[in-house]
Amino acid sequence: MSRRGLMLVLSSPSGAGKTTIARELIRRDDDLTMSVSVTTRPKRPNEIDGRDYHFIDQPTFERRLAEDAFLEHATVFGNLYGTLRAPVEAALREGRDVLFDIDWQGAEQLARTAAADLVRVFILPPSTEELEVRLKSRAQDSDEIVAARMAKAADEMEHWDEYDYVVVNRAIEESVHRVQTILAAERLRRDRQIGLSDFVRKLRGA
Amino acid sequence: MSRRGLMLVLSSPSGAGKTTIARELIRRDDDLTMSVSVTTRPKRPNEIDGRDYHFIDQPTFERRLAEDAFLEHATVFGNLYGTLRAPVEAALREGRDVLFDIDWQGAEQLARTAAADLVRVFILPPSTEELEVRLKSRAQDSDEIVAARMAKAADEMEHWDEYDYVVVNRAIEESVHRVQTILAAERLRRDRQIGLSDFVRKLRGA
Numbered sequence: 260m261s262r263r264g265l266m267l268v269l270s271s272p273s274g275a276g277k278t279t280i281a282r283e284l285i286r287r288d289d290d291l292t293m294s295v296s297v298t299t300r301p302k303r304p305n306e307i308d309g310r311d312y313h314f315i316d317q318p319t320f321e322r323r324l325a326e327d328a329f330l331e332h333a334t335v336f337g338n339l340y341g342t343l344r345a346p347v348e349a350a351l352r353e354g355r356d357v358l359f360d361i362d363w364q365g366a367e368q369l370a371r372t373a374a375a376d377l378v379r380v381f382i383l384p385p386s387t388e389e390l391e392v393r394l395k396s397r398a399q400d401s402d403e404i405v406a407a408r409m410a411k412a413a414d415e416m417e418h419w420d421e422y423d424y425v426v427v428n429r430a431i432e433e434s435v436h437r438v439q440t441i442l443a444a445e446r447l448r449r450d451r452q453i454g455l456s457d458f459v460r461k462l463r464g465a
Numbered sequence: 466m467s468r469r470g471l472m473l474v475l476s477s478p479s480g481a482g483k484t485t486i487a488r489e490l491i492r493r494d495d496d497l498t499m500s501v502s503v504t505t506r507p508k509r510p511n512e513i514d515g516r517d518y519h520f521i522d523q524p525t526f527e528r529r530l531a532e533d534a535f536l537e538h539a540t541v542f543g544n545l546y547g548t549l550r551a552p553v554e555a556a557l558r559e560g561r562d563v564l565f566d567i568d569w570q571g572a573e574q575l576a577r578t579a580a581a582d583l584v585r586v587f588i589l590p591p592s593t594e595e596l597e598v599r600l601k602s603r604a605q606d607s608d609e610i611v612a613a614r615m616a617k618a619a620d621e622m623e624h625w626d627e628y629d630y631v632v633v634n635r636a637i638e639e640s641v642h643r644v645q646t647i648l649a650a651e652r653l654r655r656d657r658q659i660g661l662s663d664f665v666r667k668l669r670g671a
Contacts, residue, residue: 260633381655384668387667387668390668409670416668417669420655422655423654423655424650425653425661427466437649437653440646440653443650444630444650447631447632447646448629449625449630455625455631458589459622459623459625462619462622463619463622464619465619
C-alpha cells in the first residue's frame with residue numbers, strides 16, 4: 260500500500276532540545292526530509308543555498324506571494340521567510356514526510372492551509388531549572404540576556420495547547436523515540452493510505 | 466505526568482486475525498485490559514462469569530438501560546449485549562486503557578457516546594485467498610457455509626472507512642507491533658495527558 264506523506268511540525272521554546280531531536284529524526288528516517296524555507300535575508304558565509312535556506316530577492320518573494328505559492332510566511336526584522344507549497348506537495352504525493360522546525364505562528368498558518376496533512380508536536384523542557392541551564396550554556400551571556408530568553412520561552416510555551424501531541428524532553432533518546440512512534444502511528448492513519456478503497460473493493464469481491 | 470486512559474476499538478471481518486492480535490496486545494501491555502460485556506445470554510459451560518461476560522437477567526439489563534448505564538448495546542438472536550459505562554470510565558480515570566473487540570455497529574455507538582476517548586483500528590486480511598483459507602480452517606465446513614462467511618466478511622469490510630487507522634494483517638507479529646505503536650502514540654496526545662496545563666504554568670513561572 261502506498262501512502263500520502265505527512266507534514267510533521269516540531270515546535271518548542273528555544274532550549275527545549277527541538278533542534279537536536281529534529282536532526283536525529285532526519286538522520287534515522289529516510290522517508291523524512293527537512294523543509295527548507297525561502298528567505299530574502301542575505302546569506303551568511305557559513306550557510307549553503309538550498310540546504311539552510313533558498314535565498315531569493317524581495318521582488319521574487321512578493322511575486323510568489325501574490326501567486327499564493329506559500330503555505331506560510333512571516334516577516335522577521337524586515338526580512339521575509341516562507342514555505343513554498345509546491346515542493347512540500349510534491350513530497351507528500353511521493354509518500355515522503357516533511358519536517359518543519361517552526362514556531363506556533365507558522366504552525367497556525369499551516370493548520371489553515373494544510374490541516375489534513377499536519378501532525379503537530381510540541382516539545383517541552385522537563386523543568387524551569389533545566390531550561391535555564393540550557394539557555395545559559397549557549398554562550399557566556401549576561402543574566403539580563405538569559406532572563407530575556409526565559410521570558411521569550413515562556414511566551415512560546417503559551418501555545419502548547421494548539422498541538423496534537425506533547426513530548427516532555429527529559430532525555431533526548433526517549434524523546435526521539437517518542438516522536439518516531441508518533442510518526443509511525445500517523446503513517447497508519449486510514450486517510451494517509453492510498454489505494455485502500457480499491458484494496459477493500461477487491462477483498463470484498465465487488 | 467499522569468494520563469487519561471483511552472478506548473482502543475479493534476474491528477475486522479472474522480478471519481482477519483483480530484482475536485489473536487487482541488490477545489497478544491493484552492498479554493504484552495499491563496496498562497491495557499479487555500472490556501468485558503454484559504449479556505442476558507445463558508452462560509455456556511466453558512465460560513466464566515466476569516471473564517467472558519458478566520451474565521445478568523433481562524429485567525436487570527433493561528433497568529440499567531433505562532438508567533443510561535450502557536456505552537453501547539445490541540440485540541443478537543434475542544439476547545441483549547452491552548458495555549457498561551461505569552467500569553470503563555473508572556479505568557480511563559485511573560489511566561488504564563480498555564480494549565474493545567466489537568463490530569462496526571458497536572464502534573459507531575461508542576463514537577456517539579465517547580468520541581474523545583476512542584481510537585478505532587480496523588484490521589484487514591491481506592487477500593481474499595488468505596481470508597478464505599482462514600475461514601475454512603476454522604472447521605470442516607461445507608462450501609456453502611464458507612461462502613456465507615465470505616459474504617458476511619464482505620459486509621463487515623464495507624465499514625473500514627469509519628475507522629481512524631487501518632492495519633492490513635500480513636503477519637501477526639508486524640500487526641501486533643503496529644497496533645502497539647498506535648497505542649503508544651495515542652497516549653502522547655496532548656488531550657490525554659493530565660496536568661500538562663499546570664506543568665506548563667509552572668514552567669512559564671506564571
